Amino acid sequence: MLPTALLVTAALTAISVWSTSGGIEADLMARAKNALADVGVTGGQVSFSGRDASLSGFPPDKAAQAMDAIQRLDGVRTVEISGDTTPPAGPVTTSGEPSSPPPQTAPSSPPPSPTPARPTDKAGFQAEIDRLLAATPITFEPDGIELTPDGERGATEIAKLLTGAPENLRFRITGQVATGSDKKLALNRAKAVERFLERNGAPRAQVFSTERKNSDGTGGEGRRVDITVEQR
Incomplete structure (x- = not known):
């Protein structure tokens, strides 16, 4: 014991x-x-x-x-x-209450549209000039050579296109006038656009002006210029 x-x-x-x-x-x-x-x-x-x-x-x-x-x-x-310890859906905060769902991520914006390829020949430049002028014509105030605000925007886009254009191309600017106006006004309008383009980078030796009388320019559509591409 x-x-x-x-x-x-x-x-x-x-x-x-x-x-x-x-x-x-x-x-x-x-x-x-x-x-x-x-x-x-x-x-x-x-x-x-x-x-x-x-x-x-x-x-x-x-x-x-x-x-x-x-x-x-x-x-x-x-x-x-x-016991039943399965938590509710979603993360638990320090207070024990389900937290708000995470914010939804905003969908990313679509990529920007590709910039059209710069033209390299006469046909390409003429097609692009026609497209730009159709979208924003180069227009003038009535009975004058002063560009309208839309006209300045259109001319600025044309100047960007012509900057650095091939040396074998020329760009003829033709002035238009409304019914009853004279050819001198048409030529002055073409010259005003020529000077505007040159100030904004267009090659001076490749831009020139001509005039044309327009007999159907009603409603203001005669107060504009056309631009034609020519091969040198």
Whole structure:
């Protein structure tokens, strides 16, 4: 048989271990309740077996937050949770509520349309000039050689096209006049456009002016110029 002294020592040791374990559990329990209260999690229960925590009864949208709060406590070894712990769809915020869905990324804008290839021959330049003049004709104020705002825009686009044109091409500017006007006004309008183009980069030696009387220029369509490409 074991000596009485050994039995007493073993009993005292067991009491000490039980007392220490109970003190640890009580301390962890108190701190766990405070931790849950700090993050606003309620509606569940926490129990400890030594340093191992067991959670139960927490709503699904609070379960993950409750586990995280308990795991952060010093001295906690493991955390288990029972019950329906499937969280709602979407990430959970620090308040335990589902966060708003991520903002939808705006669709990227379509790539810009490719710039038309620069013409290199007579036919190509004539086609592009005709297209530009149809979109924005070079027009004038009534009975004068002053370009309208639209006329200036049209002439600017033409000047950009003619800049750097092949040296074997010439560009004949023909002035138009409304019914009853004279050829001198038509020529002056052509010269005004010639000077405008040269100021804006068109090759001086490749642009020249002529006049033409227009007998059907009603409604203002006679107050314009035409541009013809010629081969030198």
